[in-house]
Amino acid sequence: MGLKTWKKWTDWPLMMLSVMFLVAYSWEILARTHVTLCENVINAIWVAFVIDYAVSLWLADNRWRWFKRNLFALLTIALPMFRPLRLLRLLTVLHVLNRTSGMAVRGRITVYSFGAVTMLMYVGALAVYSVERGAAGSTITDFGTALWWSFVTVTTVGYGDVSPVTFQGKIIAVALMFAGIALIGIVTATLASWIVDQVNLEAGRREDAREKEVAKEAVQAAIATAAATTETASGKTEIELLRDEVRQLTAAVAGLREELERR
Template sequence: MTPSERWQQRTEWPLIGIALAFLVAYAVPIVQPSVSARVVHLCDVVVVVSWLLFAADYLIRLVLAERKWRFVRSNIVDLAVIALPLLRPLRLLRLIALLSVINRSAANNLRGRVVVYVTGGALLMLLCARLAVTAEERNVPDANILDFGDGIWWAITTMTTVGYGDHYPVTTTGRFVAAALMVGGIALLGVITATLASWMVERVREGNDADQAATRSQIDQLTARIEDLHRELREQRPAPVGVEADVAAGPGHAPR
Protein backbone atom coordinates (compact mmCIF):
# COMPACT_ATOMS: atom_id res chain seq x y z
CA MET A 1 0.00 0.00 0.00
CA THR A 2 1.40 3.40 -1.00
CA PRO A 3 1.72 6.28 1.52
CA SER A 4 -1.09 8.12 -0.26
CA GLU A 5 -3.41 5.11 0.08
CA ARG A 6 -2.52 4.73 3.75
CA TRP A 7 -3.27 8.41 4.33
CA GLN A 8 -6.65 8.14 2.63
CA GLN A 9 -7.50 5.03 4.61
CA ARG A 10 -6.60 6.68 7.94
CA THR A 11 -8.41 9.96 7.22
CA GLU A 12 -11.56 8.45 5.71
CA TRP A 13 -13.79 8.63 8.79
CA PRO A 14 -12.34 11.88 10.22
CA LEU A 15 -13.00 13.61 6.90
CA ILE A 16 -16.56 12.29 6.85
CA GLY A 17 -17.06 13.73 10.35
CA ILE A 18 -15.63 17.07 9.25
CA ALA A 19 -17.85 17.06 6.17
CA LEU A 20 -20.96 16.44 8.26
CA ALA A 21 -19.98 19.21 10.70
CA PHE A 22 -19.49 21.48 7.69
CA LEU A 23 -22.96 20.60 6.38
CA VAL A 24 -24.64 21.31 9.73
CA ALA A 25 -22.81 24.63 10.13
CA TYR A 26 -23.74 25.64 6.60
CA ALA A 27 -27.39 24.64 7.04
CA VAL A 28 -28.21 26.17 10.44
CA PRO A 29 -28.26 29.86 9.37
CA ILE A 30 -30.30 28.95 6.27
CA VAL A 31 -32.89 26.80 8.01
CA GLN A 32 -33.17 29.18 10.98
CA PRO A 33 -32.50 32.76 9.81
CA SER A 34 -33.51 34.06 13.23
CA VAL A 35 -30.56 32.52 15.08
CA SER A 36 -28.33 34.87 17.03
CA ALA A 37 -25.30 36.57 15.53
CA ARG A 38 -23.09 34.50 17.82
CA VAL A 39 -24.43 31.25 16.38
CA VAL A 40 -24.01 32.56 12.84
CA HIS A 41 -20.40 33.52 13.62
CA LEU A 42 -19.74 30.08 15.11
CA CYS A 43 -21.18 28.41 12.01
CA ASP A 44 -19.00 30.58 9.77
CA VAL A 45 -15.93 29.54 11.76
CA VAL A 46 -16.82 25.85 11.43
CA VAL A 47 -17.36 26.25 7.67
CA VAL A 48 -14.02 28.01 7.17
CA VAL A 49 -12.09 25.56 9.38
CA SER A 50 -13.66 22.60 7.57
CA TRP A 51 -12.74 24.05 4.20
CA LEU A 52 -9.15 24.63 5.41
CA LEU A 53 -8.97 21.00 6.54
CA PHE A 54 -10.17 19.89 3.10
CA ALA A 55 -7.42 22.02 1.58
CA ALA A 56 -4.83 20.50 3.94
CA ASP A 57 -5.98 17.01 2.98
CA TYR A 58 -5.53 17.85 -0.71
CA LEU A 59 -2.03 19.25 -0.13
CA ILE A 60 -0.95 16.22 1.92
CA ARG A 61 -2.22 13.85 -0.75
CA LEU A 62 -0.32 15.91 -3.32
CA VAL A 63 2.91 15.65 -1.31
CA LEU A 64 2.50 11.90 -0.80
CA ALA A 65 1.65 11.23 -4.45
CA GLU A 66 4.44 9.53 -6.40
CA ARG A 67 3.50 11.32 -9.63
CA LYS A 68 2.43 14.79 -8.61
CA TRP A 69 1.45 16.13 -12.03
CA ARG A 70 -0.61 13.06 -12.67
CA PHE A 71 -2.28 13.57 -9.28
CA VAL A 72 -3.09 17.19 -10.14
CA ARG A 73 -4.50 16.24 -13.55
CA SER A 74 -6.67 13.51 -12.08
CA ASN A 75 -7.95 15.74 -9.26
CA ILE A 76 -8.76 18.96 -11.11
CA VAL A 77 -12.20 19.14 -9.51
CA ASP A 78 -10.72 18.87 -6.02
CA LEU A 79 -8.25 21.64 -6.80
CA ALA A 80 -11.01 23.89 -8.15
CA VAL A 81 -13.16 23.21 -5.12
CA ILE A 82 -10.32 24.23 -2.84
CA ALA A 83 -9.19 27.32 -4.78
CA LEU A 84 -12.32 28.90 -6.24
CA PRO A 85 -14.33 29.42 -3.02
CA LEU A 86 -11.78 32.10 -2.11
CA LEU A 87 -13.88 34.21 -4.48
CA ARG A 88 -17.10 35.14 -2.70
CA PRO A 89 -19.45 34.54 -5.68
CA LEU A 90 -18.19 30.95 -5.83
CA ARG A 91 -18.37 30.16 -2.11
CA LEU A 92 -21.13 27.61 -2.78
CA LEU A 93 -18.48 25.36 -4.30
CA ARG A 94 -17.58 24.44 -0.72
CA LEU A 95 -20.63 22.21 -0.83
CA ILE A 96 -18.95 20.29 -3.64
CA ALA A 97 -16.02 19.67 -1.29
CA LEU A 98 -18.46 17.92 1.00
CA LEU A 99 -19.78 15.77 -1.87
CA SER A 100 -16.22 15.05 -2.99
CA VAL A 101 -15.18 13.75 0.43
CA ILE A 102 -18.26 11.53 0.72
CA ASN A 103 -17.77 10.28 -2.84
CA ARG A 104 -14.11 9.38 -2.27
CA SER A 105 -14.96 7.47 0.88
CA ALA A 106 -17.82 5.58 -0.72
CA ALA A 107 -15.80 4.73 -3.83
CA ASN A 108 -13.31 2.82 -1.68
CA ASN A 109 -16.12 0.62 -0.34
CA LEU A 110 -18.42 0.57 -3.33
CA ARG A 111 -18.80 -3.16 -3.66
CA GLY A 112 -21.73 -4.38 -1.60
CA ARG A 113 -22.86 -0.84 -0.67
CA VAL A 114 -23.97 0.53 -4.01
CA VAL A 115 -27.60 1.02 -3.08
CA VAL A 116 -26.70 2.77 0.18
CA TYR A 117 -24.17 4.97 -1.60
CA VAL A 118 -26.35 6.13 -4.46
CA THR A 119 -29.38 6.64 -2.22
CA GLY A 120 -27.33 8.61 0.28
CA GLY A 121 -25.72 10.54 -2.55
CA ALA A 122 -29.10 11.46 -4.00
CA LEU A 123 -30.38 12.66 -0.62
CA LEU A 124 -27.17 14.59 0.04
CA MET A 125 -27.31 16.27 -3.34
CA LEU A 126 -30.95 17.15 -2.72
CA LEU A 127 -30.10 18.71 0.63
CA CYS A 128 -27.11 20.67 -0.67
CA ALA A 129 -29.06 21.99 -3.65
CA ARG A 130 -31.99 23.24 -1.61
CA LEU A 131 -29.67 24.85 0.96
CA ALA A 132 -27.71 26.61 -1.77
CA VAL A 133 -30.76 27.84 -3.66
CA THR A 134 -32.55 29.00 -0.51
CA ALA A 135 -29.47 30.93 0.62
CA GLU A 136 -29.13 32.68 -2.73
CA GLU A 137 -32.79 33.31 -3.60
CA ARG A 138 -34.71 34.33 -0.50
CA ASN A 139 -33.41 37.93 -0.25
CA VAL A 140 -33.63 38.69 -3.98
CA PRO A 141 -36.47 40.82 -5.40
CA ASP A 142 -39.10 38.84 -7.35
CA ALA A 143 -37.76 35.56 -5.94
CA ASN A 144 -40.26 32.77 -5.32
CA ILE A 145 -38.03 30.48 -3.25
CA LEU A 146 -38.31 32.29 0.05
CA ASP A 147 -37.72 29.70 2.76
CA PHE A 148 -36.38 26.22 3.38
CA GLY A 149 -39.74 24.59 2.62
CA ASP A 150 -39.83 26.22 -0.82
CA GLY A 151 -36.28 25.01 -1.39
CA ILE A 152 -37.20 21.43 -0.48
CA TRP A 153 -40.18 21.41 -2.83
CA TRP A 154 -38.18 22.99 -5.67
CA ALA A 155 -35.27 20.53 -5.25
CA ILE A 156 -37.55 17.47 -5.25
CA THR A 157 -39.53 18.55 -8.32
CA THR A 158 -36.31 19.46 -10.14
CA MET A 159 -34.39 16.31 -9.28
CA THR A 160 -37.27 14.04 -10.25
CA THR A 161 -37.69 15.99 -13.53
CA VAL A 162 -41.33 16.79 -12.67
CA GLY A 163 -40.83 20.56 -12.78
CA TYR A 164 -44.21 22.04 -11.90
CA GLY A 165 -42.83 25.54 -12.40
CA ASP A 166 -44.35 27.02 -9.25
CA HIS A 167 -40.87 27.58 -7.80
CA TYR A 168 -37.75 28.35 -9.81
CA PRO A 169 -34.48 30.26 -9.31
CA VAL A 170 -34.15 33.78 -10.64
CA THR A 171 -30.47 34.43 -9.85
CA THR A 172 -27.55 33.30 -11.97
CA THR A 173 -26.04 31.31 -9.10
CA GLY A 174 -29.38 29.65 -8.41
CA ARG A 175 -29.71 28.63 -12.05
CA PHE A 176 -26.24 27.10 -12.01
CA VAL A 177 -27.24 25.12 -8.92
CA ALA A 178 -30.43 24.04 -10.70
CA ALA A 179 -28.47 22.87 -13.75
CA ALA A 180 -26.10 20.86 -11.57
CA LEU A 181 -29.04 19.30 -9.71
CA MET A 182 -30.76 18.36 -12.97
CA VAL A 183 -27.69 16.61 -14.38
CA GLY A 184 -26.62 15.01 -11.12
CA GLY A 185 -30.16 14.02 -10.19
CA ILE A 186 -30.80 12.25 -13.46
CA ALA A 187 -27.48 10.43 -13.18
CA LEU A 188 -28.03 9.32 -9.58
CA LEU A 189 -31.62 8.23 -10.14
CA GLY A 190 -30.45 6.27 -13.18
CA VAL A 191 -27.79 4.56 -11.09
CA ILE A 192 -30.37 3.69 -8.42
CA THR A 193 -32.69 2.18 -11.03
CA ALA A 194 -29.87 0.24 -12.69
CA THR A 195 -28.58 -0.99 -9.34
CA LEU A 196 -31.97 -2.27 -8.24
CA ALA A 197 -32.48 -3.97 -11.59
CA SER A 198 -29.03 -5.56 -11.35
CA TRP A 199 -29.80 -6.76 -7.82
CA MET A 200 -33.07 -8.35 -8.95
CA VAL A 201 -31.37 -10.08 -11.89
CA GLU A 202 -28.64 -11.36 -9.58
CA ARG A 203 -31.17 -12.75 -7.11
CA VAL A 204 -33.06 -14.49 -9.92
CA ARG A 205 -29.79 -15.94 -11.25
CA GLU A 206 -28.83 -17.15 -7.78
CA GLY A 207 -32.22 -18.85 -7.46
CA ASN A 208 -31.80 -20.51 -10.87
CA ASP A 209 -28.29 -21.64 -9.97
CA ALA A 210 -29.57 -23.16 -6.73
CA ASP A 211 -32.37 -24.96 -8.57
CA GLN A 212 -29.96 -26.24 -11.20
CA ALA A 213 -27.55 -27.45 -8.52
CA ALA A 214 -30.37 -29.30 -6.75
CA THR A 215 -31.52 -30.83 -10.03
CA ARG A 216 -27.98 -31.98 -10.88
CA SER A 217 -27.66 -33.53 -7.43
CA GLN A 218 -30.92 -35.42 -7.86
CA ILE A 219 -29.87 -36.63 -11.31
CA ASP A 220 -26.54 -37.86 -9.90
CA GLN A 221 -28.36 -39.73 -7.13
CA LEU A 222 -30.76 -41.35 -9.62
CA THR A 223 -27.87 -42.33 -11.89
CA ALA A 224 -26.02 -43.93 -8.96
CA ARG A 225 -29.16 -45.82 -7.91
CA ILE A 226 -29.75 -47.12 -11.44
CA GLU A 227 -26.17 -48.40 -11.61
CA ASP A 228 -26.64 -50.17 -8.28
CA LEU A 229 -29.83 -51.83 -9.57
CA HIS A 230 -28.03 -52.97 -12.73
CA ARG A 231 -25.26 -54.45 -10.63
CA GLU A 232 -27.70 -56.31 -8.39
CA LEU A 233 -29.58 -57.69 -11.42
CA ARG A 234 -26.35 -58.95 -12.97
CA GLU A 235 -25.42 -60.71 -9.73
CA GLN A 236 -28.86 -62.33 -9.33
CA ARG A 237 -29.35 -63.38 -13.00
CA PRO A 238 -29.45 -67.29 -13.27
CA ALA A 239 -26.94 -69.11 -15.53
CA PRO A 240 -28.20 -70.95 -18.69
CA VAL A 241 -29.50 -74.57 -18.18
CA GLY A 242 -26.70 -76.25 -20.20
CA VAL A 243 -24.03 -74.45 -18.28
CA GLU A 244 -25.59 -75.53 -14.92
CA ALA A 245 -25.63 -79.25 -16.02
CA ASP A 246 -21.99 -79.19 -17.10
CA VAL A 247 -20.97 -77.66 -13.82
CA ALA A 248 -22.96 -80.29 -11.86
CA ALA A 249 -21.40 -83.22 -13.84
CA GLY A 250 -17.92 -82.32 -12.74
CA PRO A 251 -14.73 -81.52 -14.52
CA GLY A 252 -14.29 -84.98 -16.02
CA HIS A 253 -17.59 -85.01 -17.84
CA ALA A 254 -17.38 -84.05 -21.46
CA PRO A 255 -19.82 -81.46 -22.52
CA ARG A 256 -22.60 -82.53 -24.84
Protein backbone atom coordinates in the same frame (compact mmCIF):
# COMPACT_ATOMS: atom_id res chain seq x y z
CA MET B 1 3.76 7.42 4.32
CA GLY B 2 1.96 6.54 1.09
CA LEU B 3 -1.26 7.87 -0.38
CA LYS B 4 -3.24 4.78 0.65
CA THR B 5 -2.09 5.12 4.25
CA TRP B 6 -2.97 8.82 4.25
CA LYS B 7 -6.47 8.11 2.94
CA LYS B 8 -6.91 5.32 5.46
CA TRP B 9 -6.17 7.69 8.34
CA THR B 10 -8.06 10.72 6.98
CA ASP B 11 -11.25 9.38 5.39
CA TRP B 12 -13.28 9.11 8.59
CA PRO B 13 -11.97 12.36 10.15
CA LEU B 14 -12.85 14.16 6.93
CA MET B 15 -16.27 12.55 7.01
CA MET B 16 -16.87 13.91 10.50
CA LEU B 17 -15.59 17.33 9.43
CA SER B 18 -18.06 17.19 6.54
CA VAL B 19 -20.90 16.57 8.96
CA MET B 20 -19.72 19.51 11.08
CA PHE B 21 -19.48 21.57 7.90
CA LEU B 22 -23.08 20.76 7.01
CA VAL B 23 -24.35 21.43 10.54
CA ALA B 24 -22.60 24.80 10.70
CA TYR B 25 -23.92 25.82 7.30
CA SER B 26 -27.44 24.66 8.12
CA TRP B 27 -27.38 26.58 11.39
CA GLU B 28 -26.15 29.70 9.62
CA ILE B 29 -28.90 29.55 6.98
CA LEU B 30 -31.86 28.33 9.03
CA ALA B 31 -31.27 29.65 12.55
CA ARG B 32 -29.44 32.85 11.49
CA THR B 33 -27.66 33.05 14.81
CA HIS B 34 -23.95 32.78 15.69
CA VAL B 35 -23.20 33.60 12.06
CA THR B 36 -19.59 34.58 12.78
CA LEU B 37 -18.91 31.34 14.65
CA CYS B 38 -20.46 29.29 11.88
CA GLU B 39 -18.37 31.11 9.27
CA ASN B 40 -15.20 30.47 11.26
CA VAL B 41 -16.02 26.75 11.56
CA ILE B 42 -16.79 26.53 7.84
CA ASN B 43 -13.56 28.29 6.87
CA ALA B 44 -11.45 26.17 9.25
CA ILE B 45 -12.90 22.96 7.82
CA TRP B 46 -12.33 24.24 4.31
CA VAL B 47 -8.66 24.79 5.20
CA ALA B 48 -8.51 21.16 6.38
CA PHE B 49 -9.84 20.06 2.99
CA VAL B 50 -7.20 22.17 1.24
CA ILE B 51 -4.46 20.53 3.33
CA ASP B 52 -5.85 17.08 2.54
CA TYR B 53 -5.83 17.87 -1.19
CA ALA B 54 -2.26 19.20 -1.10
CA VAL B 55 -0.92 16.26 0.91
CA SER B 56 -2.71 13.73 -1.32
CA LEU B 57 -1.26 15.36 -4.43
CA TRP B 58 2.23 15.33 -2.87
CA LEU B 59 2.00 11.64 -1.87
CA ALA B 60 0.62 10.45 -5.22
CA ASP B 61 3.02 8.25 -7.21
CA ASN B 62 1.98 9.91 -10.46
CA ARG B 63 0.91 13.44 -9.53
CA TRP B 64 -0.32 14.41 -12.99
CA ARG B 65 -2.50 11.31 -13.26
CA TRP B 66 -3.85 11.88 -9.73
CA PHE B 67 -4.54 15.52 -10.60
CA LYS B 68 -6.55 14.56 -13.71
CA ARG B 69 -8.51 11.95 -11.79
CA ASN B 70 -9.38 14.34 -8.96
CA LEU B 71 -10.60 17.41 -10.79
CA PHE B 72 -13.80 17.30 -8.76
CA ALA B 73 -11.73 17.58 -5.59
CA LEU B 74 -9.96 20.61 -7.05
CA LEU B 75 -13.33 22.10 -7.94
CA THR B 76 -14.56 21.79 -4.37
CA ILE B 77 -11.38 23.50 -3.15
CA ALA B 78 -11.39 26.31 -5.72
CA LEU B 79 -15.07 27.28 -5.62
CA PRO B 80 -14.88 29.09 -2.27
CA MET B 81 -12.40 31.49 -3.85
CA PHE B 82 -15.20 32.80 -6.05
CA ARG B 83 -17.41 34.80 -3.75
CA PRO B 84 -20.56 34.70 -5.95
CA LEU B 85 -20.36 30.91 -6.00
CA ARG B 86 -19.22 30.40 -2.41
CA LEU B 87 -22.38 28.48 -1.57
CA LEU B 88 -21.27 25.68 -3.86
CA ARG B 89 -18.37 24.83 -1.57
CA LEU B 90 -20.76 22.40 0.05
CA LEU B 91 -19.72 20.13 -2.82
CA THR B 92 -16.82 19.31 -0.50
CA VAL B 93 -19.18 17.12 1.50
CA LEU B 94 -20.07 15.14 -1.61
CA HIS B 95 -16.39 14.86 -2.47
CA VAL B 96 -15.56 13.18 0.84
CA LEU B 97 -18.51 10.81 0.53
CA ASN B 98 -17.34 9.99 -2.98
CA ARG B 99 -13.87 9.10 -1.65
CA THR B 100 -15.20 6.66 0.90
CA SER B 101 -17.55 5.02 -1.59
CA GLY B 102 -14.72 4.23 -3.99
CA MET B 103 -13.84 1.16 -1.94
CA ALA B 104 -17.41 -0.02 -1.54
CA VAL B 105 -19.10 -3.13 -2.86
CA ARG B 106 -22.39 -2.90 -4.68
CA GLY B 107 -24.57 -2.94 -1.57
CA ARG B 108 -22.59 -0.14 0.04
CA ILE B 109 -22.62 1.80 -3.23
CA THR B 110 -26.41 1.59 -3.20
CA VAL B 111 -26.53 3.00 0.33
CA TYR B 112 -24.08 5.70 -0.71
CA SER B 113 -26.13 6.61 -3.78
CA PHE B 114 -29.41 6.95 -1.91
CA GLY B 115 -27.67 8.85 0.88
CA ALA B 116 -25.95 11.13 -1.60
CA VAL B 117 -29.22 11.89 -3.40
CA THR B 118 -30.91 12.74 -0.10
CA MET B 119 -28.04 14.93 1.02
CA LEU B 120 -27.84 16.56 -2.39
CA MET B 121 -31.50 17.57 -2.12
CA TYR B 122 -30.95 18.98 1.35
CA VAL B 123 -27.78 20.85 0.43
CA GLY B 124 -29.38 22.22 -2.73
CA ALA B 125 -32.39 23.40 -0.73
CA LEU B 126 -30.12 25.17 1.75
CA ALA B 127 -28.09 26.83 -0.97
CA VAL B 128 -31.00 28.03 -3.07
CA TYR B 129 -32.93 29.22 -0.01
CA SER B 130 -29.91 31.24 1.10
CA VAL B 131 -29.67 33.16 -2.19
CA GLU B 132 -33.37 33.32 -3.08
CA ARG B 133 -34.90 34.57 0.16
CA GLY B 134 -35.44 38.26 -0.02
CA ALA B 135 -34.68 38.44 -3.77
CA ALA B 136 -37.09 40.48 -5.87
CA GLY B 137 -39.69 38.26 -7.56
CA SER B 138 -38.50 35.12 -5.81
CA THR B 139 -40.99 32.29 -5.28
CA ILE B 140 -38.67 30.35 -2.94
CA THR B 141 -39.39 32.24 0.26
CA ASP B 142 -39.21 29.43 2.87
CA PHE B 143 -37.15 26.32 3.43
CA GLY B 144 -40.07 23.94 2.79
CA THR B 145 -40.53 25.38 -0.69
CA ALA B 146 -36.77 25.15 -1.23
CA LEU B 147 -36.85 21.44 -0.33
CA TRP B 148 -39.73 20.87 -2.76
CA TRP B 149 -37.88 22.69 -5.53
CA SER B 150 -34.69 20.73 -4.82
CA PHE B 151 -36.53 17.39 -4.95
CA VAL B 152 -38.24 18.26 -8.23
CA THR B 153 -34.95 19.45 -9.74
CA VAL B 154 -32.80 16.47 -8.68
CA THR B 155 -35.39 13.99 -9.97
CA THR B 156 -35.53 16.00 -13.24
CA VAL B 157 -39.34 16.24 -13.01
CA GLY B 158 -39.36 20.03 -13.29
CA TYR B 159 -42.97 21.09 -12.54
CA GLY B 160 -41.99 24.73 -12.91
CA ASP B 161 -44.24 25.94 -10.10
CA VAL B 162 -41.22 27.52 -8.39
CA SER B 163 -37.84 28.44 -9.87
CA PRO B 164 -34.80 30.53 -8.90
CA VAL B 165 -34.51 34.10 -10.14
CA THR B 166 -30.98 34.95 -9.03
CA PHE B 167 -27.78 34.10 -10.91
CA GLN B 168 -26.46 32.04 -8.01
CA GLY B 169 -29.76 30.17 -7.76
CA LYS B 170 -29.66 29.25 -11.44
CA ILE B 171 -26.08 27.99 -11.12
CA ILE B 172 -27.18 25.84 -8.18
CA ALA B 173 -30.07 24.53 -10.30
CA VAL B 174 -27.71 23.49 -13.10
CA ALA B 175 -25.42 21.73 -10.63
CA LEU B 176 -28.38 19.87 -9.09
CA MET B 177 -29.62 18.77 -12.50
CA PHE B 178 -26.30 17.27 -13.55
CA ALA B 179 -25.68 15.67 -10.16
CA GLY B 180 -29.23 14.29 -10.04
CA ILE B 181 -28.91 12.69 -13.47
CA ALA B 182 -25.60 11.07 -12.49
CA LEU B 183 -26.75 9.76 -9.10
CA ILE B 184 -30.11 8.49 -10.35
CA GLY B 185 -28.22 6.72 -13.14
CA ILE B 186 -26.07 5.00 -10.52
CA VAL B 187 -29.15 3.90 -8.57
CA THR B 188 -30.83 2.59 -11.74
CA ALA B 189 -27.72 0.72 -12.87
CA THR B 190 -27.26 -0.81 -9.42
CA LEU B 191 -30.90 -1.93 -9.33
CA ALA B 192 -30.63 -3.44 -12.82
CA SER B 193 -27.44 -5.25 -11.81
CA TRP B 194 -29.17 -6.66 -8.73
CA ILE B 195 -32.11 -7.93 -10.83
CA VAL B 196 -29.76 -9.60 -13.33
CA ASP B 197 -27.84 -11.25 -10.48
CA GLN B 198 -31.09 -12.55 -8.97
CA VAL B 199 -32.13 -14.03 -12.33
CA ASN B 200 -28.70 -15.65 -12.75
CA LEU B 201 -28.85 -16.95 -9.18
CA GLU B 202 -32.26 -18.53 -9.77
CA ALA B 203 -31.03 -20.06 -13.04
CA GLY B 204 -27.99 -21.41 -11.19
CA ARG B 205 -30.21 -22.96 -8.53
CA ARG B 206 -32.35 -24.65 -11.18
CA GLU B 207 -29.24 -25.94 -12.93
CA ASP B 208 -27.87 -27.28 -9.65
CA ALA B 209 -31.20 -28.99 -8.95
CA ARG B 210 -31.16 -30.53 -12.43
CA GLU B 211 -27.58 -31.75 -11.96
CA LYS B 212 -28.52 -33.30 -8.62
CA GLU B 213 -31.50 -35.06 -10.24
CA VAL B 214 -29.31 -36.39 -13.05
CA ALA B 215 -26.73 -37.58 -10.51
CA LYS B 216 -29.48 -39.28 -8.47
CA GLU B 217 -30.79 -41.05 -11.56
CA ALA B 218 -27.24 -42.15 -12.44
CA VAL B 219 -26.73 -43.55 -8.93
CA GLN B 220 -30.04 -45.42 -9.09
CA ALA B 221 -29.10 -46.84 -12.50
CA ALA B 222 -25.72 -47.94 -11.16
CA ILE B 223 -27.40 -49.62 -8.18
CA ALA B 224 -29.84 -51.40 -10.48
CA THR B 225 -27.01 -52.57 -12.72
CA ALA B 226 -25.02 -53.82 -9.75
CA ALA B 227 -28.06 -55.69 -8.44
CA ALA B 228 -28.65 -57.31 -11.83
CA THR B 229 -24.99 -58.26 -12.03
CA THR B 230 -25.17 -59.77 -8.55
CA GLU B 231 -28.28 -61.72 -9.46
CA THR B 232 -26.60 -63.00 -12.61
CA ALA B 233 -23.52 -63.99 -10.67
CA SER B 234 -25.69 -65.74 -8.09
CA GLY B 235 -27.55 -67.52 -10.87
CA LYS B 236 -24.29 -68.74 -12.40
CA THR B 237 -23.15 -70.04 -9.00
CA GLU B 238 -26.32 -72.11 -8.55
CA ILE B 239 -25.92 -73.61 -12.04
CA GLU B 240 -22.36 -74.55 -11.23
CA LEU B 241 -23.54 -76.32 -8.07
CA LEU B 242 -26.21 -78.21 -10.00
CA ARG B 243 -23.67 -79.31 -12.58
CA ASP B 244 -21.36 -80.54 -9.82
CA GLU B 245 -24.20 -82.54 -8.28
CA VAL B 246 -25.05 -84.02 -11.70
CA ARG B 247 -21.44 -85.01 -12.19
CA GLN B 248 -21.35 -86.63 -8.76
CA LEU B 249 -24.57 -88.53 -9.46
CA THR B 250 -23.24 -89.64 -12.84
CA ALA B 251 -20.04 -90.85 -11.23
CA ALA B 252 -22.05 -92.71 -8.57
CA VAL B 253 -24.25 -94.41 -11.18
CA ALA B 254 -21.17 -95.38 -13.19
CA GLY B 255 -19.64 -96.91 -10.06
CA LEU B 256 -22.77 -98.94 -9.36
CA ARG B 257 -22.81 -100.24 -12.92
CA GLU B 258 -19.21 -101.38 -12.63
CA GLU B 259 -19.94 -103.26 -9.41
CA LEU B 260 -22.97 -104.94 -10.98
CA GLU B 261 -20.98 -106.02 -13.99
CA ARG B 262 -18.30 -107.55 -11.79
CA ARG B 263 -20.88 -109.64 -10.03
